[in-house]
Amino acid sequence: MDLRRPLFDNWGIKLLSMGLALTLWFYVTSKGKTEMTLTIPLELRNIPQDMAVVGDVAGSLEARVQGQERALRDVSTGKKVVGVADLSMAKIGDNTVRISPDDIRRPSGVAVTYLSPTDIKVKLEPLVRRTFRLRPVLHGAPAAGYRLAKISASPANITVEGPSGVIKTLESLQTMPIDIQGAKESVTLEPKIDYRGKQVKILDKNIAVRITIERVNK
Secondary structure: OOOOHHHHOOHHHHHHHHHHHHHHHHHHHHOOEEEEEEEEEEEEEOOOOOEEEEOOOOOEEEEEEEEEHHHHHHHHOOOOOEEEEEOOOOOOEEEEEEOOHHHEEOOOOEEEEEEEOOEEEEEEEEEEEEEEEEEOOEEOOOOOOEEEEEEEEEOOEEEEEEEHHHHHHOOOEEEOOEEOOOOOOOEEEOOOEEOOOOOOEEOOOOOEEEEEEEEOOO
16 A cells, blocks of 8 residues: 555645645734834843943833734733843943843743844943041031030041042042031931932941030030
8 A cells, every 4th residue: 555645645635725724824823913112221231340330321222012912912011121231241441232132121922123222332430449538517506505516427437439430539528418406415317428429339337427415504
């Protein structure tokens, strides 16, 4: 018995059936597909150790996504689409990081068909540390019959960390104004530090300012 004969019998009908099946499959899989344009956040990942990003960096991308209506409904109701810029290979100075559809975190079944921009400019500077004497700043005056006897910070010297270019421009470190208007009692508090808009980080913990108020002897 020729086993190949059943395979080639009615081959025209079988070929037509296969073509119809493929057409149906393409119709089913494409049915309901739509596109949506989104503004998505851009996250910077894997910043090299002992480096910091300085200057302006694009915080978002424009992306066009395609998928089944149900998948895109999920996108519009909270399943986030996020761009990720990998800085693991970045160097000190100016860098250009290429963003591709593979760098877009998105729900399953959603494809990215367009991105803008695709090149992100990122500048890196080395992180450096510097120590400053903390200067408490006061606002107002104690109540009548009282005086400011002493003010001290603990620790007295504070270490800050930041990009080299930023630290070079930082001349001193002080607290935000501490209100003592009408004060009659001594107080120890955790002050807010005046960063003066600088991109720096305080490395010391448990910083405190002690303000000693005394009654004036008559």
